[in-house]
Amino acid sequence: MSSQEALLYEKADNKKVKCNLCGRRCLINDGGTGFCLVRKNEGGRLFSLVYGKAISASVDPIEKKPLSHFNPGALVMSIATMGCNFRCQFCDNWMISQDKNVAGKNFPPGEVVKAARDNACTGISYTYTEPTIFFEYAYDTAKLAKQVGFFNTFVTNGYMTPEAVKTIAPYLDAATVDFKGGADPEFYKTFSAVPSVTPIFEALQEMKRNDIHVEITNLVVPKIGDSIERIKELAIWIKDALGKGTPFHLLRFHPDYKLTTASATPVETLEKAYMASKDAGLNYVYIGNVPGHPSENTYCPNCNELLIKRYAFEIVRWNLAKDMRCPVCGTEIPIIGKLNPGGHSYPYALF
Numbered sequence: 001m002s003s004q005e006a007l008l009y010e011k012a013d014n015k016k017v018k019c020n021l022c023g024r025r026c027l028i029n030d031g032g033t034g035f036c037l038v039r040k041n042e043g044g045r046l047f048s049l050v051y052g053k054a055i056s057a058s059v060d061p062i063e064k065k066p067l068s069h070f071n072p073g074a075l076v077m078s079i080a081t082m083g084c085n086f087r088c089q090f091c092d093n094w095m096i097s098q099d100k101n102v103a104g105k106n107f108p109p110g111e112v113v114k115a116a117r118d119n120a121c122t123g124i125s126y127t128y129t130e131p132t133i134f135f136e137y138a139y140d141t142a143k144l145a146k147q148v149g150f151f152n153t154f155v156t157n158g159y160m161t162p163e164a165v166k167t168i169a170p171y172l173d174a175a176t177v178d179f180k181g182g183a184d185p186e187f188y189k190t191f192s193a194v195p196s197v198t199p200i201f202e203a204l205q206e207m208k209r210n211d212i213h214v215e216i217t218n219l220v221v222p223k224i225g226d227s228i229e230r231i232k233e234l235a236i237w238i239k240d241a242l243g244k245g246t247p248f249h250l251l252r253f254h255p256d257y258k259l260t261t262a263s264a265t266p267v268e269t270l271e272k273a274y275m276a277s278k279d280a281g282l283n284y285v286y287i288g289n290v291p292g293h294p295s296e297n298t299y300c301p302n303c304n305e306l307l308i309k310r311y312a313f314e315i316v317r318w319n320l321a322k323d324m325r326c327p328v329c330g331t332e333i334p335i336i337g338k339l340n341p342g343g344h345s346y347p348y349a350l351f
């Protein structure tokens with residue numbers, strides 16, 4: 001269950017193939033693999049080496065993705081395979097994203113959906129590593145999940161081609177798109193080995209055209225990726241291209257992998273980034289990875305009423321009227337789905 005012919009590739013001369021899943025558009029020689037190491041050319045045909053081969057499966061509160069305006073309180077079955085199309089020096093899942101060996105447990109799409117149901121989940125999330133590189137597995141699972149009424153979400157670096165977005169769109173309800181360093185192209189080149197950030201913006205526009213609910217994160221990395229001007233520029237782009245109601249999460253960096261000498265992001269830096277993003281015109285800006293910070297909460301953009309109080313992944317107070325309106329001034333708050341009571345706020349791993 002690990003070798004499946006790829007979607008979205010084209011054949012080229014001399015048994016080469018071109019993969020059109022992500023912005024790298026790798027041209028792969030016969031016998032070679034793509035940059036992500038999990039897509040292989042065998043005799044002029046491209047195969048996924050990780051189809052149905054999960055390296056991790058967990059039950060997560062949806063707030064962990066983070067998705068704050070989509071089915072709040074829901075539980076999701078999170079799955080990942082090995083591999084990634086980025087080389088982030090600060091990756092907190094580097095053991096599974098950067099390992100050259102393709103490992104994993106046989107966990108076909110039908111079993112993923114069954115495990116979701118058995119664990120009281122109402123959706124599936126393709127996450128931890130980059131879902132684009134296990135696209136066929138995600139696609140088949142998402143299709144099956146939809147048939148039984150579940151939703152699907154990607155947590156992605158956004159480096160997807162428009163073709164990939166269009167292909168998964170009928171089954172993809174929401175995406176968390178993760179920026180790093182304020183989308184600074186030099187930061188991406190230096191710390192993630194990504195030649196251009198343009199494909200991320202193109203993918204986001206394609207998601208919008210396909211009515212996929214999008215929430216954006218930006219990892220604020222102290223000293224090397226914490227320019228407030230850049231963060232404000234990114235916030236302005238989000239407002240203009242995706243709308244002022246798009247949730248924008250500013251995430252605190254923690255040292256990991258090859259960037260262990262860097263410090264955690266000072267909370268004051270995150271607060272400056274928060275103010276700059278609000279000044280840019282975004283209505284829903286959040287600070288993430290700082291449990292207990294007031295900017296974990298949702299406030300009414302009109303009257304500033306506290307609408308959803310959170311602590312880390314937990315909703316501790318819900319103060320919205322049934323039709324998702326502010327109970328004080330009646331402003332409609334863009335939240336998809338309904339509050340899912342009875343979930344839990346701590347993740348647990350199946351494997």
Ligand code: SF4
Pocket residue numbers: 019020021022023024025026033034035036037039084085132133
């Ligand atoms: S998904 Fe992998 S093989 Fe395909 S273009 Fe991206 S890095 Fe290359």
